[in-house]
Amino acid sequence: MQATMAGSAAALKFTVRRCPAVLVAPAAPTPRELKRLSDIDDQDAMRLHIPLIHFYRRNDASLGGGGRDPAPVIRAAVAGALVHYYPFAGRLRELEGRKLAVDCTGEGVLFTEADAGVRLDQLGGTLLPPFPCLDELVFDVPGSSSVLGSPLLLFQVTRLACGGFVLAVRLHHAMADGHGVAQFLGAVAELARGAPAPTVPPVWRRELLEARDPPRPSFAHREYDEGGGAAITVPPDGMAYRYFFFGPRELAAMRTHLPPHLQKSATSFDVLAGCLWRCRTAALAPDAGEETRMICIVNARTRRQAGAVGGGVPRGYYGNAFAFPVAVSTAGELCASPVGHAVELVKEAKGEVGMEYIRSVADLMVLRGRPRITVAGTFLVSDVTKAGFGDLDFGWGKPAYGGTAEAVGRIPWVASFLIPFKNAEGEDGIAVQMCLPAPAMDRFAEDMGELLRPHAGEVAERRHPGVSPVTRMSAL
Numbered sequence: 117m118q119a120t121m122a123g124s125a126a127a128l129k130f131t132v133r134r135c136p137a138v139l140v141a142p143a144a145p146t147p148r149e150l151k152r153l154s155d156i157d158d159q160d161a162m163r164l165h166i167p168l169i170h171f172y173r174r175n176d177a178s179l180g181g182g183g184r185d186p187a188p189v190i191r192a193a194v195a196g197a198l199v200h201y202y203p204f205a206g207r208l209r210e211l212e213g214r215k216l217a218v219d220c221t222g223e224g225v226l227f228t229e230a231d232a233g234v235r236l237d238q239l240g241g242t243l244l245p246p247f248p249c250l251d252e253l254v255f256d257v258p259g260s261s262s263v264l265g266s267p268l269l270l271f272q273v274t275r276l277a278c279g280g281f282v283l284a285v286r287l288h289h290a291m292a293d294g295h296g297v298a299q300f301l302g303a304v305a306e307l308a309r310g311a312p313a314p315t316v317p318p319v320w321r322r323e324l325l326e327a328r329d330p331p332r333p334s335f336a337h338r339e340y341d342e343g344g345g346a347a348i349t350v351p352p353d354g355m356a357y358r359y360f361f362f363g364p365r366e367l368a369a370m371r372t373h374l375p376p377h378l379q380k381s382a383t384s385f386d387v388l389a390g391c392l393w394r395c396r397t398a399a400l401a402p403d404a405g406e407e408t409r410m411i412c413i414v415n416a417r418t419r420r421q422a423g424a425v426g427g428g429v430p431r432g433y434y435g436n437a438f439a440f441p442v443a444v445s446t447a448g449e450l451c452a453s454p455v456g457h458a459v460e461l462v463k464e465a466k467g468e469v470g471m472e473y474i475r476s477v478a479d480l481m482v483l484r485g486r487p488r489i490t491v492a493g494t495f496l497v498s499d500v501t502k503a504g505f506g507d508l509d510f511g512w513g514k515p516a517y518g519g520t521a522e523a524v525g526r527i528p529w530v531a532s533f534l535i536p537f538k539n540a541e542g543e544d545g546i547a548v549q550m551c552l553p554a555p556a557m558d559r560f561a562e563d564m565g566e567l568l569r570p571h572a573g574e575v576a577e578r579r580h581p582g583v584s585p586v587t588r589m590s591a592l
Contacts, residue, residue, distance in 0.1 A: 130234040132252040132274060137260075139267070141224035143195040146202035153208075153216045153290060154325035155478035156436045160486045162289040163216075163263045165270075167254045167521035168297070168505065171243055172512045173236060174279030186281045187229040187273040190510055193308035194225065194271060201300050201318050201434070204291065207265050214486075216290055218268070225269035226257055235278035236516065243517035244359060244535065244547055250521055254284035263288075283510070284521070289436070295415055296434030298504045308510040319432035331479035334472060339411055339442040340480065340487045355529060356557040360564065361537065362388060363545030372571040374456045382459050385412070386466065388534065388546065389497045390459030391567050393443070396495055397450050399552060399560035404448025410462055411442045411489060411496040414469040428471055439477055440489050440496070441465040455567060496531040501546060506536055 172186070198205045206220040232252075239248065247253065253274055260266050270286040287297045303314035362370075370387050371379045382390075393410040402408065415438045417429045429437045443461035450458055480487070489496075505518035520533050529551045537547035552560055 128234070128238060128240075128248040130232055130238075130249055130252075132230050132232045132249065132255075134228055134230040134255060134272075137226045137228045137255075137257045137270075139224035140191055140195050140198070140227045140271075141222055142198035142202055142205050143192075144199045146199060146205065146222050147220060148222065149220050151203055151218050151220060151320060152211070152322060152326075153218065154322040154435055155327045155481045156325045156438075156474060157290050157322065158216045158486065159436075159481055159488075161488050162436060164289055165261055165286050166289050167250070168285045168287065168519065169245075169247065169250070169253060169521040170283040170285075170505065170508060170515040170518040171236060171239070172281050172283065172510075172515050175513045183279075184511075185275070186283075186510065186512065187275070189308050190271070190273055190283065190304065191227050193304045193510070194227065196307040197300065197303045197314065198225065200303060200314055203320065204268050204300065206268065208268065208288065208290065209264055218291070224267070225271065226260055226267045228255060228257070228270075228272040230255075230272060230274040232274050232282075233277050236276055236280045237278070241540075244537065244549070245520065245522055247521065253282050254286055254521065263290075280516075281512075283515075292434050293415075293436040293438050294500060294503045294505075295417060296436070298508075299432070299434050301508050302504065305508045305510045316432050318434055319430050320435075321430060321433055322435050324429065324433075325435065325437065325474060325478055327478045327482040328475060331482045332476075333480045333483065334476045335468060337477065337480050338444055339409075339440045339489045340484070341490055354553055355551055356554040357549060357551050358557060358561070359547050359549045360561075361539055361545055361547055363539065363543045366545070366568050369568050369570045370455075373454070373567055374459060375454075378456050378459055378463070382463055384546075385497075385499050385534070386459050386463045388548070390462045391455055391564065392497065392532070392548065392550075393462070393495055394450055394455050394458040395560050395563040395567070396550070396552065397447050398563055399556040401556075401559075402447040402493070404446065406447045407444060407493055408447045408450060409442050409444050409490065409494040410458070410465070411440045411494055412462060412466055413438050413496070413498045414441055414466050416469060416471060416474045437474065439469050439474055441469050441473070442494075491530050494530055497534065498531065499534040501534055501536040 202222065203218045203220055205222050205224050206218045207223060208216055209219050211217050254270070254272055257270065260270060268288040268291050272284045274282040274284070276282065285297070285301065292300065299316060299318070303316070306314055367384050367387060370391055374382065374387070389410065389412055397408050417433070417437050443465040445461060500519050503519065507514060508518055519535060532548050532550060535547045536544070538544050550557065550560060
């Protein structure tokens with residue numbers, strides 16, 4: 117069950133030769149207008165650029181095969197998609213009270229062609245972040261990374277020596293979340309394969325997630341509370357990075373440690389997030405009375421609740437439509453209780469999220485001046501397994517890897533991504549990179565190993581080989 121990445125891959129160095137970046141405008145005239153972002157888009161935590169990356173193998177039998185250059189194909193498809201998603205071709209500006217709006221100027225997005233003297237197989241047998249020379253594969257074009265007045269998307273197509281290529285995308289998070297940008301890239305992929313128009317028409321409708329008048333938050337929203345537990349203060353070179361793989365056998369073994377009602381009702385995310393939270397907290401060994409928090413990112417697109425007003429998020433909506441519900445416990449109670457307690461807390465926190473919850477967050481943003489989520493004493497888990505990045509086919513087949521370019525986010529000891537992954541046995545599962553102080557990492561692996569042994573009295577369908585770290589990574 118162990119997946120491996122060649123130790124030399126993370127330290128691999130190679131040269132990328134870039135052409136000057138150009139602006140790609142919509143392929144046809146688009147409306148010139150000013151469009152307000154929602155109060156979910158407008159959070160201070162969204163005012164940043166986030167990188168995505170996709171690796172494609174040479175594929176002579178595919179639509180884009182036969183030596184066809186991917187750069188002009190993708191560039192033309194981006195121009196075509198921007199006709200439908202024309203706000204992406206504009207620039208952000210602030211209105212009164214720092215309210216963000218996009219000025220639909222049609223200026224376009226940045227696009228860079230590049231070549232690298234490296235083969236895809238030199239990047240390692242396992243493609244998982246962190247990737248070598250990431251700053252070269254998604255180059256920060258000077259002057260392009262400001263919050264206001266900068267291009268909202270940056271594309272870089274890097275051709276590899278083996279005939280494959282890398283597509284890197286940098287997104288201004290205020291414009292879209294993971295599902296939103298995956299929808300846009302899906303439109304680009306469809307046009308690149310010859311479709312006349314995107315299958316899913318884009319929907320702006322940011323007013324759906326504006327604060328009400330007057331604002332009236334209806335949930336506690338402890339994710340935005342000030343304070344929390346103690347922050348990790350270990351210097352970066354004292355942190356350890358390891359991947360853990362969770363396939364069907366691992367998840368089945370973890371369920372055996374839950375009470376019967378949770379074995380049936382908890383999702384795989386509930387089980388995994390609860391177990392990660394409990395083992396991480398125990399490994400860090402905070403004071404028993406210290407508060408510990410587990411934040412899970414929940415997409416509101418598919419969540420509706422009885423009594424919700426105004427329906428849900430419409431199909432095609434590509435703005436930010438997620439929340440940060442939080443499960444809270446003292447460290448002592450969390451670690452002394454069976455793991456089912458942690459899973460139950462995660463399940464309950466997730467269950468609160470619906471349209472009313474999202475509107476309540478929007479109200480809170482206006483009332484409290486866009487507070488940020490609390491990171492002290494917090495562990496945040498983001499599930500990107502269903503975002504669809506791994507299905508993006510621009511004519512060369514699906515990517516060998518597609519998705520987030522970072523495994524543990526901008527604050528590595530706070531956040532982890534659940535990344536879809538196929539191990540060396542060909543088994544689909546989830547890879548999770550953890551970042552902890554080195555001594556705590558050993559304790560975490562030991563405690564997690566206990567949860568991956570079926571609970572006494574449970575009969576495993578087949579021998580379970582346990583969990584293994586992919587490898588320890590150097591600091592990002």
